Amino acid sequence: MNQDIFKLIHETPLIDHHCHFLINDASKNREMRLADVSTEADSSYPLSDTKERTAWWAFKSESKKFLKTDNIESLSTSQYVKFNHALFKNYNFKLLMIDTGFVPDNAIESEEKTEELTGVKVKKIFRIETCAEKCMLQNENFFDWWENLKQDIIHAKANGFVGFKSIAAYRTGLCIKNPSVAEAESAFYDWKKSGVSRLTDAVLINFILWNIASTIIEQNMPLQFHVGYGDADADLYKANPLLMREFLRAWCYQGLSVVLLHCYPYHKEAGYLANVYPNVYFDTSLVNALAPTSTKEVLNEALHLAPYSRYLFASDASTYPEMYGVAAATFESALASHLKGLDFIPYSQKEKWINEVCYLNSMNLYNLKK
């Protein structure tokens, strides 16, 4: 029966509710880019250290598993397509929800082309800060900017998006307050004057999040937040989801679905929030792929308190299929190991939970038709 559980998980459809663009394989130096994406470190970090991590070795294993060759450096287009199809099919990926806010070099931004390459359906997630920056460049006046941003949010579903995402954690941290309109207006003009398009002002980011929440509720779409582990640009100290308490209390009881992404090393805290607040969901993506030895522990700890109906599979992968593959492989194995340990849970309930975390929770949360 234990073997059965792994087999059952492996054959269950996977929805990846948080990932990024794949890239064309025209670029040279495939090995270097693969190493590069096996870490959250930036280009000033020595690649020689990156190759001393388990993630890099897991990525290489994944290449070899599906390429059946030791030459992972350069592939023909047909090899690359075959490779992608084989890998995504192996793990039963059925849908990729792509956060459009991060665009790697040589990205395949077209949904159709990504679908062709992978054989997997694609949906898009709307990045709030990116839109706010675009609107700033197009508007001189605070109220015009704000109206423009709100209209884009209102029309997100019509434009093919299935959810929203904020990277407040990267810019100002997760202690989201409720600033006044006057404060926001003043911060907007400071931003305009700065000549920098990147939005980093805490007042404005907080203002946006606090004031679009009701619009997002009306759209019946979830709002994702970067939480915890990410690159050195984020302050991990301020990326603790417990800091979101005021925001969660203000909005989750009113119906806002909040999705906490990544969460490591605050995944126990995220599980706690999903346990006590209505409409809070979370995943433990990114470490699935970038810390393969962590996955069993992290999944177990995430589910100490949280309902299985609130926990979702995601890879947070980008660039190359290996990253999606390692994320899926470690997740499958961690989930199987976790469920095998639950001797007080009937097999039929385990089957239900497998379906929920692999795809059903995402279908419900993102309002996807069956």
Added chain:
Amino acid sequence: MNQDIFKLIHETPLIDHHCHFLINDASKNREMRLADVSTEADSSYPLSDTKERTAWWAFKSESKKFLKTDNIESLSTSQYVKFNHALFKNYNFKLLMIDTGFVPDNAIESEEKTEELTGVKVKKIFRIETCAEKCMLQNENFFDWWENLKQDIIHAKANGFVGFKSIAAYRTGLCIKNPSVAEAESAFYDWKKSGVSRLTDAVLINFILWNIASTIIEQNMPLQFHVGYGDADADLYKANPLLMREFLRAWCYQGLSVVLLHCYPYHKEAGYLANVYPNVYFDTSLVNALAPTSTKEVLNEALHLAPYSRYLFASDASTYPEMYGVAAATFESALASHLKGLDFIPYSQKEKWINEVCYLNSMNLYNLKK
């Protein structure tokens, strides 16, 4: 010998130094209330999600184990009494220390009736904030209020209490400072004027705790604190016991026994505090019952640094016997697994530690006669 250890633990008396009232079973909807008590979420949280947690399944297993029927919905009074007796006897519960500050609907507040129902002795814990609120309603003047509160504390032992408890973590967080009398006086009159009996003012709560510490030392009774995991009403960010450093430094060296309750996910931090401060004790209650898959990891981590003479069993259970039962079952199993792993510890020492954490530490800390 490994089997022996589990058997030995199972046969050792248990003192539950932190739990709450049981209830009469006259109420209908036993299943709904059982699900309700399997979570810290409040009534606005969907019960359907609560039933997707391991705790709910563990509770149901516990019902069936002792009821020997699948009908857990409504029991006759005699069935209920028999059920309670069988469960509490199975785990060798010898004493329940009931925190009187939380009163579930249909609670059995009488110690005698609880003893009749369970077959277990009962002692009471004095809730400080509840008393402060009662005294506020009875006094117009700050100094009268303060004197009234202090008198109640001085007479607590005579009134049958064996310890004190503060829920500062729920109201203002654990960073307990030492405010002046003038600040406290002013805060008291603001509270009186507010018309709200619930005490949430940080100055007053800090003032009370800082200034009753010496009185509590004189009573030779311990002071419990809610720490870490609890319901959404608490700010888990501010419930980190490391924030108590100033208070612990001021009072533990003077002889105040401080007991950190629950602690998850800060149980390693609690173990550290018990390792370096005299008179600091702790437990990892609540997750025993509400996160049954966490118990082995949590107990192991709690005991990384802490002496076995400072760690206590508790359930933090309330309402139905199942909660006490799941807490005891997971604790027994986690403790057995932990001790089995200690190959450098002689069996006789393991026996000593089992006695300590199961009942001896509580007997010493709460000055109970053997």
Added chain:
Amino acid sequence: MNQDIFKLIHETPLIDHHCHFLINDASKNREMRLADVSTEADSSYPLSDTKERTAWWAFKSESKKFLKTDNIESLSTSQYVKFNHALFKNYNFKLLMIDTGFVPDNAIESEEKTEELTGVKVKKIFRIETCAEKCMLQNENFFDWWENLKQDIIHAKANGFVGFKSIAAYRTGLCIKNPSVAEAESAFYDWKKSGVSRLTDAVLINFILWNIASTIIEQNMPLQFHVGYGDADADLYKANPLLMREFLRAWCYQGLSVVLLHCYPYHKEAGYLANVYPNVYFDTSLVNALAPTSTKEVLNEALHLAPYSRYLFASDASTYPEMYGVAAATFESALASHLKGLDFIPYSQKEKWINEVCYLNSMNLYNLKK
């Protein structure tokens, strides 16, 4: 092959890049001092509780293993020397880097005498705050003091030191800012006036660290920081390495090698920092010896994200050889268990990682000749 890995680790040279002075065995009460050093608690903490910890039992096992007698209380000088040699040889210790800032009673401060006693080479680490305090006593003027301190740092290598260490975490916490010269000057005169030689002023400590960083880079020597677990004198809340972000961003990209010592319970956070910042190294010393049941979990978690090229063995031991021995034994066993679990890593790579964490990383970081 699994047995092979443990054997291989056990036979690999160990460099202990962070430890303290051993002591002469002339003192009576060897058992009491051994118990004393098995905890971070100070003398006001009951020794009876210290003896209820796994560390104490691990220390006693270590005594018996190498002394081959139950009498660990008093040893003849020749017994003591033989004992030391046997223990350090068993674990293949090749080099002890002694932090000279902590001097236990009856310490052997001479490197030659320590080498004679242990059979292991010794190098010294320069304690920054100790030097700043010595310079304060020798200088009336801020700029003289500052120049004196800088000169001592510049001449550290010539004086036989191989690295620097700061205990900012013990004095003001790890949120290291960049104060102005004027602020530092004013803080210096306040310190002089205080009559207390102990340096606890946040402005001055931050000023020193921020302004010696470039000098340390020029010396091509690493800067160690106490992080996380230590005695009750430190505020563990402020010893979180994530608070160092501003300092790491300012200096690691410029070439400063920062070494995070101990780290528990923030070892996952330390591993994250080593993963995303160039020139960040860390260890999980102290719990190796003082929390022997934690070592497997802590080592696994430390290496979730970190490169093996950034993680180092250390004991943080002092006083008696048992502490070095328990640290080495638990580390060896934890590393073997960790590597055995990595089924996607070739054996040759595991061999490389063993060499790195046991001695190569330290040789490179501290510029030691092979």
